[in-house]
Amino acid sequence: MQVRLEQLSKSFGSNKVLKSLDMTFPERRFVTLLGPSGCGKTTLLRMIAGLEKATSGEIYFGDRRVAHLSPADRNIAMVFQSYALYPTMDVAANIGYGLKVRGMPRAERAEKVGVVARVLEIGALLARKPRALSGGQRQRVALGRAMVRKPDIFLMDEPLSNLDAKLRATMRGELKRFHLDLETTSIYVTHDQLEAMTMSDLVAVMDQGEVQQFGTPEDVYDQPANLFVAGFIGSPPMNFADVELSSVADRPVLVVAGRAIPAPPQFDLSAAPRRLTLGVRPQDVRMAALDAPDAVPGTVWMTELIGSERLIEVEVAPRLRITAEVRSEVRAALNTPAAVAFDPARIHLFDPTTGAALKRR
Incomplete structure (x- = not known):
C-alpha cells in the first residue's frame, strides 16, 4: 500500500x-x-x-x-x-x-x-x-x-x-x-x-x-543533492576542499591548495560562483607523480590498512587533508612527499553558501 x-x-x-x-x-x-x-x-x-x-x-x-x-x-x-x-x-x-x-x-x-x-x-x-x-x-x-x-x-x-x-x-x-x-x-x-x-x-x-x-x-x-548528503553517505567519507574557479588559456580550472587542475567537464560553470567546495570520494582519488599536471602535491600524514585496501591521507595545505583509497600493495611512508589526483568524472561541486550541488550538464 x-x-x-x-x-x-x-x-x-x-x-x-x-x-x-x-x-x-x-x-x-x-x-x-x-x-x-x-x-x-x-x-x-x-x-x-x-x-x-x-x-x-x-x-x-x-x-x-x-x-x-x-x-x-x-x-x-x-x-x-x-x-x-x-x-x-x-x-x-x-x-x-x-x-x-x-x-x-x-x-x-x-x-x-x-x-x-x-x-x-x-x-x-x-x-x-x-x-x-x-x-x-x-x-x-x-x-x-x-x-x-x-x-x-x-x-x-x-x-x-x-x-x-x-x-x-x-x-x-x-x-x-x-x-x-x-x-x-x-x-x-x-x-x-x-x-x-x-x-x-x-x-x-x-x-x-x-x-x-x-x-x-x-x-x-x-x-x-547537497553537502550534508555528500558528507553523510559513503565510507570512508567524502573529501572536501575549498577551491577557486579560474581559467588558464581560456579553459576553466579549479585552484586546489594553490595548484590548478582542469575543471570537470560535466558542469556548466559559466554562472557558477568564483569560490566553490569540491567533493571527491577516497575511491576516486589516486596517488600520482609529484610533477603530474593534474596532481595536487603534499605530504603523507597517515596511512591505514583496511584489508585489501589502504587509506593514504595526504596533507596538501595546512588543515586540508585528502584521503585516497588504494590497493593494499601501494605503500607510502609518513612525512614523505606525495601527490593526489582526482577522477574528473567523479568530482562533485557545491555552492559553499547554500550547500547545494551544482547542476550537471
Whole structure:
C-alpha cells in the first residue's frame, strides 16, 4: 500500500522535529529513513504507526486519511529495536499473540505461525522462551510476529542495532528477502548508511527535521543533492576542499591548495560562483607523480590498512587533508612527499553558501 505525507509537521513545544514533509512511499518498496540521531526519523515512523499525532498535515494510506485511526486499525506491523517479546510466552505464543487478540481460532493460528516459522527457519525454537534465544533468534521472532499478520505496511525502527557486526550483515540480506516474501510496503529507520544502501529501493536522507534527498541508493551516492548528503553517505567519507574557479588559456580550472587542475567537464560553470567546495570520494582519488599536471602535491600524514585496501591521507595545505583509497600493495611512508589526483568524472561541486550541488550538464 502506498503511504503519502502532505505538509506533515511535528513539534514538541517550541522544538520543531519535522518540518512540512511532502513524501510518497511507493507500494511494495523498501524505503529507508536515514539520518543522524535527532533528525526526526523515528518520530516520523511513529507518526505513520499512529503512536504520535501530527501537529499539522496529513498521512494517507492509499487514498485513505489515517489521522483518526488508532494503531490497531491501520493494519501495520512494527518491529522495535528492543524486540519487545513477552518473556513469559514461548516463541509460538509470541508470534501468534496478535492473531489470538483478533480472535483467530487456535488451529488456524498454529498453521500461520508454523508457516512463518519455516520461512524464518525458527521451527525448532517454537517451544523456547525468549531468555533461551540468541540475539539473532529473538530478532527473527520479532519479525515473525510482524509477518504473521500480513500487514499492509511493515515498519522497522533500527531492528539490527543490538546485534553484533557479523549477525547484522547476515540479517541485512534476510530482511530484504523477508520484504520480498511479504510483498508489502516496508519503511525502515536507521542511522547506519550501510544498512540503507544495501537493503533499500529508496532512501530518504534526513537532517534537522527535513528530507535532504529522496532517491535510490545509487542517486544519493553518485549525485548527492547537497553537502550534508555528500558528507553523510559513503565510507570512508567524502573529501572536501575549498577551491577557486579560474581559467588558464581560456579553459576553466579549479585552484586546489594553490595548484590548478582542469575543471570537470560535466558542469556548466559559466554562472557558477568564483569560490566553490569540491567533493571527491577516497575511491576516486589516486596517488600520482609529484610533477603530474593534474596532481595536487603534499605530504603523507597517515596511512591505514583496511584489508585489501589502504587509506593514504595526504596533507596538501595546512588543515586540508585528502584521503585516497588504494590497493593494499601501494605503500607510502609518513612525512614523505606525495601527490593526489582526482577522477574528473567523479568530482562533485557545491555552492559553499547554500550547500547545494551544482547542476550537471
